[in-house]
Amino acid sequence: MCGIFCLLSLSPSRLELDKSVHEHLRRRGPNFSRDLEVRAARYRCLFSAHVLHMRGLLTPQPLEDAAGNVLEWNGEIFGGLPVGPEENDTAVLSRRLSSCGGPSEVLAVLSAIRGPWAFIYYQKAGGYLWFGRDFFGRRSLLWKGDGETLTLTSVAARGVASDQTPAWREVPAAGVYRIDLDAAAEAGRVTLEVYPWLGQGNPLQSSCAGTVLESVPSGCEALLSPSGLVLPAPVCPLNTSLPGPSKETEAHPNAEDLEPQQLLAAASKPDEVKRLIGVLSEAVRRRVQSRPFASDASPAARSRASVAVLFSGGVDSMILAALADLHAPTRQPIDLLNVAFELQKPKTRKGPARKAGKAEKEQKEPPEGETVPPGPFDVPDRITGRAGLQELRRLNGEREWNLVEIDVAQEELQRTRGERISQLVHPLETVLDDSIGCAVWFAARGEGGVVVGGDGERRPFTSSAKVVLTGIGADEQLAGYSRHRVRFKTSGHEGLIQEVAMELGRISSRNLGRDDRVIGDHGKEARFPYLDEDVVSYLNSLPVWDKADLALPRGVGEKLLLRLAARQLGLGQSAVLPKRAMQFGSRIAKMEEKKEKASDKCTRLSTG
Template structure:
């Protein structure tokens, strides 16, 4: 996880000639620099050829400072993880990361791949979660993009044709951030500095496009028989396990000195399956898996910290501990209760709102609030239901595994059943395609910005490219199970949960985090407030 800031302001322009003092978007104000250092506390540096400022949260040795500059004048700022490469790049990447190779870091590898294969061929062939800014001195071009799903944050400000700024975070000053927008996923941008024109290269499902998505569009078929369903469950478990393994076994602990992993854990179906698969990956490791469960003191509702997600989280933790398939595992689960008093909500309210911008709805704030405090990872830790708790425990894991994406891919929301009732499986397919296609705009950028404030990195096994390809190809009745008036979403996930012995978890219904943790509608006396209302 890293922080990116880039700006171009022509030297001939003074701040006054630009109009609204654009220089305040640069690091002269130090506001954005300070915020970005929270994302990457291990290293930060500035390159003044243009203005490149990067911070680094180092996940493995050796620490590679950014911005990374080559001898040929290329400059790369990279925030993310490259898990794999395909085609011609696969062998070349393996050579770069080999035992005798100089490049031991994804940023250095990506710089070499860009130089040898070009930006477009490289992006077509790599798999991972990223955002980047890349300057090619030879062509005098700036490239930038998020990965095609949009799992990392990147914002852009181009209020004038001759000025541009790119950043992982928005400007902290509300008066300066009106022109900041999220860079859409599914598009790669190339700015020619000689003419200041931007070319947009779009990802496409068609072979004729410059960039082809690494997965097919959603499958409309609904023909399932028992044999094909059993095969599908097996493929589901193996593909998701591979996605978890890519994200768990690439966590290096040379900096934290302890093998600690963490799951954003509400106790629901999606995250409990990830906790189980994480333990399977670590079966032969002496490791700890922290289950981070957040609860809010909500004065409007009362009831203390025994929120629905706290109660469910404890139950699911107990069920995980009792699974026969994990009894011989060397790793253990630790339940971490993160209690957030109302006074801390008030203390951090404006800061969370700054981080989540340009998202500005009441619902966005209640969700961002939950992820903000969950990512901090400070609470009371229980090693077992009968052991004494460890007060003021702080997770050592810099990576947080998230279950985001399961609902959008496997019909987990109530509205998916409503869509089916209105227009059958075709309407369901259209709703699922819409949900998956807007994850980058509705969820991912916001979540990255609030979680990375604590120097933490979210990783999304359900949004792994290979798993997404599998999920989009699944027949629709393996997602939404319909019998008469009864409808059950996430059929495949529930079946797999029963297969491994998570019977209680398999029956749990979807509950949004803001209601499960009670971070929604916390202020009494505000009257009727809808989630879509803007924050005032």
């Protein structure tokens, strides 16, 4: 994983890298940093790269080959191109790209890659600058420009946009972009040629031109490539088939009388569950076993975790932990990162109390059976996290499981948001971005405490893991959100399919770039097993009623197939925990005690 940067100028003015942007980039890549300038007769490019060494031998970036091509690569090749156990994927990709001539060959290499990526590539022959993000947008890339300049970066610094100061935007994960540098210099204006991802009829990527035009930097122009070349989608199309009338109207009349575990046991799908566990286990294996070559093999190093899981004790994170246990070195710990924000004392309300709606109750109330926690950090996710730890210990008592309890007080949240997190969340700006961005930043930092011994004593602990597994993508594909249930109730399976397609189609702009920036700030790499291409293809191939049955109650019907997989893996109560969003489970949403909607612009991100 890396922090990558490129400043293109069509004028002879001196190129400078903003100091605050440079600091953000350096934190992403603490193992090696270098700048490189390319000068041509009518344009100049300043490259800056900062490397987090994750696999193979450390390869400096920007990587310039013998022909003068320059590659900046923020990604992982988990399949599609052969990368040996001792090889670095940056070096492998550079060799493959250096042998390419026309754009069709470059696109063939990029479309073959399985794994997350964002890249910038200067192709000296012909004078082209290529850049883009993978199909899902799992790595961040931002841009801004004024026509004569274009800046690309993994992370930026929040500033006040004006007519003189262009605004940062996320590069849409709609395709790969190419700039003809000589033509741009001739015209005095940057023109982006777009090679879109081809969805093969899949609604995941629609209206590429419109998506790019909404985000294109000021003064720049974007055009679909007149060649008609595209990148084939790395996943199969979404199954949009509808059930027969009996399935569409199917009800479960006795569901109210049965326990969640009984309902789950009755919803057997052995073939689908076996296949899901297989592809998901392989996705976790790729992400757990890709580590630096010839790393420290001392006993002290072996006793430190190299893999951590963003952990709430819910079904998504429990499955990731259970599968990581199958593939991580036997004697190495696994860190479970569990974040809690200090519970605020309720304020006395004047006037009649407002009655909460059903959807609000589902999100804000603890699951049935939980009591109001006595401690200031005993939030719902802390309670389920501790219960999940006990399940994992029963599953494998030989493994050292470190439940890292990360407590965040309001004062620290407010200070850190202003100093760091608001910069990383930028250019996103909603209340939801604030809540999730802050929760993920503190969790990924991994500074908290672990309980040792039987007396409950907690000692300070900081996670050493550089790989952070996150469960994002499970809810989007398996109808885990409350809005899926609302859509199903109003529009049946057809509406549910549309909602699932929309969720996965917008995941790059809503979640992934932000989470990559936030986690990467700690010199750690976010990895998303639920968004592995093979996992997505398998889930896309299934009809929606095999993935979820929203006629069943909460805790069973949403993400039904995943819950069945959890049961098959030997997990217990966590398999039937109702979905609880991170901002509510960690209680960050209660910190400010404000009446806000998730989609509102968050003033705290602009004021600190």
